[in-house]
Amino acid sequence: MQINFKEAADFLRENDCYHILTHASPDGDTIGSGFGLCAILRKMGKKANVYCADELPRRYDFIYEGYEPMDFELKTVVAVDVADPKLLGKSFAHYADKVALCIDHHISNTGYAKRTLVEPDAAAACQVIFKLMSSQKLVECDENIAKCLYTGIATDTGCFKFDSCGPETHFAAAELMKFDIGAGKINRRMFDQKSRARIAVEQHVLGSMEYYFDERCSVAAVSLDDMHKTGLPADEFEGIAGLTTVLETVEVGVFIRQKEEHKFKASLRSTGDIDVSAICSKFGGGGHVKAAGCTFETSIEDAKTQIVKAVGEALGEKA
Numbered sequence: 001m002q003i004n005f006k007e008a009a010d011f012l013r014e015n016d017c018y019h020i021l022t023h024a025s026p027d028g029d030t031i032g033s034g035f036g037l038c039a040i041l042r043k044m045g046k047k048a049n050v051y052c053a054d055e056l057p058r059r060y061d062f063i064y065e066g067y068e069p070m071d072f073e074l075k076t077v078v079a080v081d082v083a084d085p086k087l088l089g090k091s092f093a094h095y096a097d098k099v100a101l102c103i104d105h106h107i108s109n110t111g112y113a114k115r116t117l118v119e120p121d122a123a124a125a126c127q128v129i130f131k132l133m134s135s136q137k138l139v140e141c142d143e144n145i146a147k148c149l150y151t152g153i154a155t156d157t158g159c160f161k162f163d164s165c166g167p168e169t170h171f172a173a174a175e176l177m178k179f180d181i182g183a184g185k186i187n188r189r190m191f192d193q194k195s196r197a198r199i200a201v202e203q204h205v206l207g208s209m210e211y212y213f214d215e216r217c218s219v220a221a222v223s224l225d226d227m228h229k230t231g232l233p234a235d236e237f238e239g240i241a242g243l244t245t246v247l248e249t250v251e252v253g254v255f256i257r258q259k260e261e262h263k264f265k266a267s268l269r270s271t272g273d274i275d276v277s278a279i280c281s282k283f284g285g286g287g288h289v290k291a292a293g294c295t296f297e298t299s300i301e302d303a304k305t306q307i308v309k310a311v312g313e314a315l316g317e318k319a
């Protein structure tokens with residue numbers, strides 16, 4: 001059931017003992033949303049903890065460092081930035097049909113939760129949570145909440161440069177910057193600083209890029225074998241799909257990563273008018289118009305062939 005901001009606020013006020021779930025392979029938006037909402041709920045006098053199926057990347061330690069889990073018996077499950085229960089991760093599958101409220105910004109949200117507050121026009125789930133907190137006067141914002149929500153907004157907009165970033169996004173960021181959050185430092189950490197491992201991953205991805213249709217489409221693929229051989233760490237791949245569109249002629253970038261023996265995850269990015277969410281939906285995936293994903297249970301070559309063919313059709317080209 002789709003609910004509005006007032007209904008979501010009423011729900012949060014009426015319930016207690018929250019498990020807040022982020023998606024697996026966590027990014028800045030789901031982490032910022034999780035810990036931001038947790039701080040809001042605790043400030044409302046509620047008991048709340050944040051859980052993620054995967055370990056939280058170290059680069060977000062400034063968000064979760066001061067966090068201590070509380071001791072209580074679970075009563076209410078909330079998911080943030082989770083469009084599909086599959087994204088909770090395998091080890092969290094038991095939560096899938098227990099989500100009482102989902103707060104999200106993905107147009108592809110499957111409506112799996114009992115209540116869904118989704119704003120497809122919002123650039124980040126953190127933007128939706130900011131609006132929920134401020135429009136419904138849940139609590140007064142503070143430095144900690146602002147730091148969490150700002151980070152999610154900054155990361156999901158590629159530092160305020162994606163088309164998804166609109167006036168409401170900047171308004172939210174401006175309000176959050178009234179607190180002493182060190183936005184410049186956060187953005188340097190999120191966008192400019194890289195670990196050696198990340199640089200190795202980027203070099204590998206850029207070096208293995210293939211181009212199709214007069215360089216209108218690029219494809220980079222990383223297999224488990226590549227990862228073993230080169231020692232590329234699995235937790236340094238966040239946002240790597242963005243690298244597929246750096247060449248000026250590219251309209252659709254594809255990043256394929258092997259997850260298991262016969263399982264591949266494709267992440268698509270669009271720089272122009274091509275709706276990559278529509279392409280991914282052909283393969284059972286989804287996401288946003290300019291950023292979407294899908295999975296293939298086949299060989300890497302077959303996955304590549306299928307996706308290139310679909311991108312070619314979208315571009316009006318023959319594969």
Ligand SMILES: [Mn+2]
Nearest residue numbers: 029081125156
């Ligand atoms: Mn998001």
